[in-house]
Amino acid sequence: MQLNDFDYYLPQELIAQKPVQNRDAARLMTLDRVNGELNETVIAEISALFREGDLLVINDTRVIPARLLGEKESGGRVEVFLVRRLIAPGEVWQCLIKASKSPKPGTRIILSEGVMASVLERSEQDTWAVSFTPVDGFLDRLEMIGSMPLPPYIRRSAEDCDRERYQTVFARTKGAVAAPTAGLHFTDALLQKIRQRGVDIAPLTLHVGLGTFMPVRVDDLRDHRMHREHYVIPEATAGAVNTRKRCGGRVVALGTTTTRALEHAAARNGSVQPGEGEADIFIRPGYEFKVVDALITNFHLPKSTLLMLVSALAGKDRLFDAYAEAVKRNFRFFSYGDAMFIY
Numbered sequence: 564m565q566l567n568d569f570d571y572y573l574p575q576e577l578i579a580q581k582p583v584q585n586r587d588a589a590r591l592m593t594l595d596r597v598n599g600e601l602n603e604t605v606i607a608e609i610s611a612l613f614r615e616g617d618l619l620v621i622n623d624t625r626v627i628p629a630r631l632l633g634e635k636e637s638g639g640r641v642e643v644f645l646v647r648r649l650i651a652p653g654e655v656w657q658c659l660i661k662a663s664k665s666p667k668p669g670t671r672i673i674l675s676e677g678v679m680a681s682v683l684e685r686s687e688q689d690t691w692a693v694s695f696t697p698v699d700g701f702l703d704r705l706e707m708i709g710s711m712p713l714p715p716y717i718r719r720s721a722e723d724c725d726r727e728r729y730q731t732v733f734a735r736t737k738g739a740v741a742a743p744t745a746g747l748h749f750t751d752a753l754l755q756k757i758r759q760r761g762v763d764i765a766p767l768t769l770h771v772g773l774g775t776f777m778p779v780r781v782d783d784l785r786d787h788r789m790h791r792e793h794y795v796i797p798e799a800t801a802g803a804v805n806t807r808k809r810c811g812g813r814v815v816a817l818g819t820t821t822t823r824a825l826e827h828a829a830a831r832n833g834s835v836q837p838g839e840g841e842a843d844i845f846i847r848p849g850y851e852f853k854v855v856d857a858l859i860t861n862f863h864l865p866k867s868t869l870l871m872l873v874s875a876l877a878g879k880d881r882l883f884d885a886y887a888e889a890v891k892r893n894f895r896f897f898s899y900g901d902a903m904f905i906y
Contacts (some may be wrong), residue, residue: 564784564848564849565689565782565783565784565849566779566781566784566866567782567866567876568879569865569866569867569870569871570628570865570866571865571883571887572885572890573865573890573896574890575894575899576895577890577893577894578716578717578895578896578897578900579717579896579897579898579899579900579901580717580718581899582728582899583895583899586606586728586732586747586748586749586750586753587605587606587607587748587750587753588605588606588607588749588871588903589605589606589798589895589900589901589902590603590604590606590886590894590901591603591604591605591606591608591609591627591901591902591903591904592884592888592889592896592902592904593612593892593902593905593906594820594877594881594885594903594904594905594906595749595906596877596878596881596905596906597877599878599881599884601884601885603892604733605657605881606748606749606753606902607753608701609695609753609757609859609904610753610756610757610759611842612904612906613757613760613762613815614760614761614762614795614812614813615761615762615814616758616761616807616810616812616813617760617761617763617807617812617814617815618681618762618763618764618765618803618804618807618812618813618814618815618820619627619665619762619763619764619815619817619855619862619876620764620765620766620767620772620800620804620814620815620816620817620825621731621733621746621749621764621765621766621767621817621818621821622731622743622746622766622767622768622769622817622818622820622821622824623731623733623734623736623766623767623768624710624734624735624736624738624739624743624768624769624820625730625734625735625736625737625738625739625768626692626711626729626734626739626740626741626742626749626771627645627702627705627709627737627738627739627740628705628706628709628711628712628726629645629646629705629709629711629712629740630642630643630644630711630712630721631643631644631645631680631705631708631709632674632710633672633673633674633675633680634667634672634906635662635670635671635672635673635675636670636672636673637673638661639663639664639717639777640662640664640906641661641662641666641672641798642656642660642661642662643659643660643672643674643680643693643860644658644659644660644661644712644740645657645658645674645688645705645709646658646659646740646772646773646790647738647740647770647772647773647791647792647793648738648793649686650691650826653693653694653695653696653698654695654696654698654701655683655692655693655694655695655731656692656693657686657687657688657690657691657692657693657772658690658691658692658693658697658716659690659691659781660682660691660693666682666691666722667682668682668683668684668685670682670684672693674708675696675707675708676704676707676708677703678697678704678708679695679696679697680693680694680695681693681694683698683767687790690773695824697791700889702737706717707867711725711726711729712740712741713725713729713898714774714897714898715776716739716777716864716897717860717897717898717899727815728747728899729747729898730742730746730747731743731746731749731896732749732750732751732754733746733749733754733766735766735768736770736795738768738770738793738808739770739771739772739773739869740770740771740772740833741772741898742771742898742899743771743777743817743818743820743821744768744818744861744897744899745817745818745819745859745860745861745902746817746818747899748902749899757836758831759844760883762805763799765797765799765803765804765894766793766797766800767795767796767797767821767824767825768794768799768824769792769794769821769824769842770792770793770794770797771820771821772790772791772792772793772794773792775792775819775820775868775869776867777790778867779847779866779868784845784847784871787868788843788845788846789843789844789845789868790843791841791842791843792820792823792841792842792843793839793840793841793842793847794823794824794827794828794840794841794842795836795838795839796824796825796828796836796837796838796839797837797838800835801828801835801837802837803832803834804825804835804854805835808834808854809834813857813906814854814856814857815855815856815857815858815859816858816859817859817861818858818859818905819858819860819869819872819873822846822855822872822876823842823846823872824842825854825855826844826846826852826853826855827840827842827843827844828840828842828856829853829854830853831853833854835854843905844887845868845871846868846871846872846875847872847874847875848872848874848875848878849873849880850875852875855876856897856906857904857905857906858873858876858903858904858905858906859902859903859904859905860873860902860903860905861896861897861898861900861902861903862886862889862894862895862896862897862900862901862902862903863897864897869883873902873903873905876905877905882905885903889901890899
């Protein structure tokens, strides 16, 4: 398939710039992927769409304030955007760096609160390996010196409210540089309401990184390579998934990040092994899902890998018909926008 196969018309005014006042007040489009039937409700009523015995799998990653501003020791402003922690001694991160001139290995960057960054070497796909000091308490220092990494289509600077609203209520494990946005709609009360339907809820962690939001730069999708994103699937979650698959129950993924972790970790027979790894799976039409039966997700960017993943589950034609209807009904798109339940 070609990249242009995943383009669609979207008026700019439908790109949500701020979240709705209450998380569960967002609109929800439902799509039956068997017959293409579309309906509309609100997130607050989503519990009615679950069946007793379903398993809802959530991503408990926590967004870090990954956008850092500083100056080179030699002068000149620099923006450092943390992507993911690398396996190395100390605090070494894969980073995007924005400066008037491309940095060289050995470049030192002065941040605030006594934090220094040293550029080590060029890493994969236009990123750099960067070492940060001091090492002790680095993630805590980020809370003081960093800003929330809002996507570029949100045309405003991050505000104090984003530190809470660009974070799920179940965010636990620090490491993501973008939110698992389908989870932003859920409240503790709504999760409890879903449990009362006889639904179990199980967490995993996938630290959202470049694999989620970097644009596809090739026309032939066979040539695209995903960035790796670190994930952890607890033993209890793997066990719950495997039990549901054996018993014929539905595994409902909350978000595309949850979907990628589960499908990356799945064996051919659909069983999921606990543990951790680096997910680089590229799901697009033609992919046969081994684990996920239903998906809760936001509306995604044209030509994005997320749109391709959802097209693989829903069927491309059915999904694009749903998107056209969402535009017609003035649904709100992208991270702070409305959502879909695809089953």
